[in-house]
Amino acid sequence: MRGTMRKYPPKPDRVYFFGTCLIDMVYPEAGMAAIRLIQREGVEVIFPSEQSCCGQPAYNSGFPDEARRVAEKQMEIFQEPYPIVVPSGSCAGMMRHHYPRLFDNGASRSRVEAFSERIFELTEFLVHVLNIKLEDRGEPVTVTWHSSCHAAREMGVIEESKSLIRQLKRVTLVELENEDQCCGFGGTFAVKQPEISEAMVEDKIDDIQKTGAAQVLSGDCGCLMNITGAMEHRKIPISGLHLAEFIWERING
């Protein structure tokens, strides 16, 4: 499933932006920052207003028919052949790797595959397609990076995400001890198995505290909501931010 062998297209004139439902409702600033980062490279961004959710919540919860109809709607909306940039490894993984499975029985397989081919996680798009160069204007800060499982194992974009942080000269990145371990979010898992989820996020928070970082960054808002929600609950003064928002703040001083 990893995207390590992926061939990237040349820089396009315009892209679609799929904001994800969680960013739409809880983290809109992260979505705007991602849009601005793409626009800054001279690429037009189209944000179709009928877009909603990739379908993953139902897909992972035993309701594939409902997921399929929501996925079908997204494919209808993003119909021009532009690349589709997604500021989440998990939603991108769903659209890139799971849509073909979801529509496995239909005659529309080639259409679905063509759609999935156009899906790019934000940081891989910034690095490989836009070849973005970042100039750090912020104060010195120490951060740590939490990789979502799907960004790591489905999209294979962790090095891309970290390479963006490393471009920022006054940011010190201290990596997590068990970076490859899940934070315990897992969508509906967090509410279906709250005790196990809690045990997982507690271990993650311990690792985050050990880094001495002032901020934890991630490319996935599901993980962020889980980790920062649990840190706030425990009154731990470490904030969390989506990588796009962090970068946008740094390069604009």
Next chain:
Amino acid sequence: MDNKGATTHFDFKANVRKALKNSQLRSNLKFAMGSMRAKRRVVFSDPEAFEALRVRGSAIRRRALLKLPELLERLEEKCTENGISVHWAETTDQANRIALGIIKDHNAVRVVKGKSMVSEEMHLNHFLAEHGIESLETDLGEFIIQLDGETPSHIIVPAIHKNRQEIGRTFHDKIPGTPYTEVVEELNAIARKTLRRKFYEGEVGLSGVNMAVAETGTLCLVENEGNGRMCTTVPPVHIAVMGIEKVVEKLADVPPLVRLLIGSATGQLITTYVNMITSPRRPGEKDGPTEIHLILLDNCRSSILSDPELRQTLQCIRCGTCLNHCPVYTRIGGHAYGFIYPGPIGKILTPQMEGLEKAGAIATASTLCNACEEVCPVKIPIPNLIRRIRDESYDPEGSVPGHGFKRTLAESVVWKGWELVNRHRVLNAASTRLAGIFGPILPRIGPLNAWTRTRTRPAFAKKSLHDMAREEGIKND
């Protein structure tokens, strides 16, 4: 299945709570799983070579499953030619009765046993005890948990939930005349001394099978303690039990699979013992059993085989590495899963064997993080199969036993509503706005209650990304 005394009522949530509260268990697991992962990383340090080997291993297992009926027939034919008696069992009860029959034919009362998950599936020890036969586990881990009356908590390292202090106490309490010690070498010596005598007294040896070769009728068994070799060579009768999926086509299929199995299971290049058993003692030979019996157990495997997607469950070679890498298993341990096979493989295998009503709950205990799929030596798409088990739980038209048991009007309505909100722009905008307004004052019940046990509630934005994009004049079609 009258002997499944262990599975009366299964309350997964209660098991999870109990496991998470046990701080000794959590620290034992954290330490043990971390060291097993580290050992494995060393043997598979070259990702490209590992991937190539995995592709090979997966292809071998897929090919074997595609030809399974044919390969099993050939295996029976070859084994029979070699002098191994082959027995077929559709259910665990039949398998138990076949084993008992063989033991009784020899008027035996003492069985020495090597490690076998299929025998656990059969609850064989319990069954034999009911018939007055002593069945002694000789694998060190199995020996320890048998003393404590427990079941394995891990496929490869059955006593992994215990540390050496706990084992020292068990030996002191359960083996007469044993002083307490927590020195590993001394603990090993105690077990060795106790078991050595038992090997000579054993009238029947019983073992599992890691893989059987159809081409040659060879039973392969890998192990590190030598107890497997003792069980299969010292007693005059050897009974091997095996799930029907464990057959491979050719002798040449064995080396790559053994390499994958051992590297994944224990992080070794090769185990101390690799037993390849092809016949009983031949005339003129000085050792080995005079009789070998192979019991082939189905126990739902044929029906799993008939579904092309679920069939992939049967590719498993029981290395246990998915357990070691699972963020859920490493926190709750194997006993919480309630049945024989824990961890990611258990989440897909157990519901298919036991039915969804009984065991479907364990499939909810996954974040679908894909760690299991990433390390599986035969490339089983475990997360997708977990999704399939979840689908089956709600699907009245499904095919796994117990399908549709979870379907309730309330949950169906919730997901239908979710679908409508995500297909209609106006509903979507309205619900996002409502979340922004009512999010902070929603009552803490249901999912929100579960979420806020340990986290602050999500802060829904007053202005959505849709609103912001419109205000910024971002093109919208």
